[in-house]
Amino acid sequence: MATNAMFAEIAALAGDPARSSMLHALMDGRALTTTMLSRVAGISPQTASGHLSRLTAVGLLSVEKQGRFHYHRLASASVARMLETMMQVAAELEPDRARLSTERGDAELRKARTCFDHFAGQLGVALADTLVAQGFVELNAEAGMVTEAGLTFLDAAGLDTRPLLSRRTGRQGGLLCRQCFDWSERRSHLGGGLGALICTHSMNNGWTRRLDGTRAVLITPKGEKIFREAFGLKINSRRCT
Amino acid sequence: MATNAMFAEIAALAGDPARSSMLHALMDGRALTTTMLSRVAGISPQTASGHLSRLTAVGLLSVEKQGRFHYHRLASASVARMLETMMQVAAELEPDRARLSTERGDAELRKARTCFDHFAGQLGVALADTLVAQGFVELNAEAGMVTEAGLTFLDAAGLDTRPLLSRRTGRQGGLLCRQCFDWSERRSHLGGGLGALICTHSMNNGWTRRLDGTRAVLITPKGEKIFREAFGLKINSRRCT
DNA sequence: GAGATGTTACGGTGACGGTCGAAGCATCGG
DNA sequence: CCGATGCTTCGACCGTCACCGTAACATCTC
Numbered sequence A, B: 001m002a003t004n005a006m007f008a009e010i011a012a013l014a015g016d017p018a019r020s021s022m023l024h025a026l027m028d029g030r031a032l033t034t035t036m037l038s039r040v041a042g043i044s045p046q047t048a049s050g051h052l053s054r055l056t057a058v059g060l061l062s063v064e065k066q067g068r069f070h071y072h073r074l075a076s077a078s079v080a081r082m083l084e085t086m087m088q089v090a091a092e093l094e095p096d097r098a099r100l101s102t103e104r105g106d107a108e109l110r111k112a113r114t115c116f117d118h119f120a121g122q123l124g125v126a127l128a129d130t131l132v133a134q135g136f137v138e139l140n141a142e143a144g145m146v147t148e149a150g151l152t153f154l155d156a157a158g159l160d161t162r163p164l165l166s167r168r169t170g171r172q173g174g175l176l177c178r179q180c181f182d183w184s185e186r187r188s189h190l191g192g193g194l195g196a197l198i199c200t201h202s203m204n205n206g207w208t209r210r211l212d213g214t215r216a217v218l219i220t221p222k223g224e225k226i227f228r229e230a231f232g233l234k235i236n237s238r239r240c241t
Numbered sequence C: 001g002a003g004a005t006g007t008t009a010c011g012g013t014g015a016c017g018g019t020c021g022a023a024g025c026a027t028c029g030g
Numbered sequence D: 001c002c003g004a005t006g007c008t009t010c011g012a013c014c015g016t017c018a019c020c021g022t023a024a025c026a027t028c029t030c
Helices: A002-015 A017-025 A034-041 A045-058 A077-093 A106-111 A121-133 A148-156 A192-204 A221-229 B003-015 B017-025 B034-041 B045-058 B077-093 B106-111 B121-133 B148-156 B192-204 B221-229
Strands: A061-066 A069-074 A113-115 A118-120 A137-139 A144-146 A175-177 A179-182 A187-190 A208-210 A217-219 B061-066 B069-074 B113-115 B118-120 B137-139 B144-146 B175-177 B179-181 B188-190 B208-210 B217-219
Touching: A002 A017, A002 A045, A002 B003, A002 B017, A002 B077, A017 A034, A017 A045, A017 B003, A034 A045, A034 A069, A045 A061, A045 A069, A069 A077, A077 A179, A077 B003, A077 B077, A106 A113, A106 A121, A113 A121, A118 A121, A118 A179, A118 A187, A118 A192, A121 A137, A121 A179, A121 A187, A121 A217, A137 A187, A144 A148, A144 A192, A175 A192, A179 A192, A187 A192, A192 A208, A217 A221, B003 B017, B003 B045, B017 B034, B017 B045, B034 B045, B034 B069, B045 B061, B045 B069, B069 B077, B077 B179, B106 B113, B106 B121, B113 B121, B118 B121, B118 B188, B118 B192, B121 B137, B121 B188, B121 B217, B137 B188, B144 B148, B144 B192, B175 B192, B179 B192, B188 B192, B192 B208, B217 B221
Parallel strands: none
Antiparallel strands: A061 A069, A113 A118, A137 A144, A144 A175, A179 A187, A208 A217, B061 B069, B113 B118, B137 B144, B144 B175, B179 B188, B208 B217
């Protein structure tokens, strides 16, 4: 099998701690510079440069030059999903799960973060929960679907679902969509095109914004009001455990 | 992040060519002995034993001792899905895709094979296609769903869908199910619980059987008749390209 | 019990690759 | 034009790990 060698190469690239750190830092879909990533990984810029060159050469990353800065990002959504899946297995195999809750800087990450192109953490799970509770979305461990009522609701909320509907295949149910397993909440939340739509719309309309330098996401007062009143979200009652 | 170290360790384990070969050999869900796996990887049994110990220690594999034989298998469906996802990225990043079609022993693999617990290859894709064409299943790039008519059809074909229905969450559509992207056909096919149900039922009823030592699957005359008459499958017209 | 087979443990060897310092190139600002 | 910043390449060092012999243990067969 020809892909076997490529498989091993990809896994080996992801297997180095320094490269692994950099890939994780890029999992929110943003682009970071070489020096930024070297600091994340705790290595010198020279070493980071070599790593990033290799990751780009095989196609895991893509590079965009802006002046003297080189911005690196994940090359595709497939790569992001691969990292998510590996992350999930890593979380499952983690021997001492109790330590997770007492992790130092993770509190904000656990509350709300981006997962390449959609929300995760308590915000992501709570959004999925409230949409399910209102019958707008169906979700199980294997897949998800937006109901007809859900499409109407999303349109009313100002989210343009037309680009998603173009991918629609059948007519019997609603819009089939991807579900993503949350490694910190150990629950399913919305991913795929629908998750991306909600996330970008929230960012563009000031409902949420990124905390600089991390994957953590801040819910603005405006966003909290909208999430509570329009979506029926109760994020505040969901304390960190 | 505590899972970062575990992530790197998992990736590093999968990154060695010898271990990668063994993991691929186990991707059909069967259990193989240490010596069998050493032959697959082209290394000595001693070396293979060491590799398998490490893979088991972190939890990627599980071992079952039967007399002097040690049977190794993938520890969970999560691990299998992780390997599938990595396989998909590897296929996407493969530089010369034309070579795939002329690959030596891959012809049988491309025709019909198992993907941990469900069918893949031309058989898997054709099964999905015919079920979609008859309105029994809806499928897009992100998810899948069995319609009410599909559930009726499966029951009539002798497949017990009750264990799947217990996971069902909503009532509006049908049964949400996992879709799996086929790295050789570059199309979606049925995975998850539904895919596993079809595969095990086919194996148990003699519709298909495994070609010894590989992931390739042989469609028996009985199975071909059933697939053609009951499922409306046209696998023979789909020649290797 | 004796021989054969499957598996694991140990020690030594060799190669791959991660790391940083030094140096060179590109870009921005003054 | 010149210094500063970001990035890359090169060379050398060094730790890690895959690999195989050899040997020991477990199990099955005769």
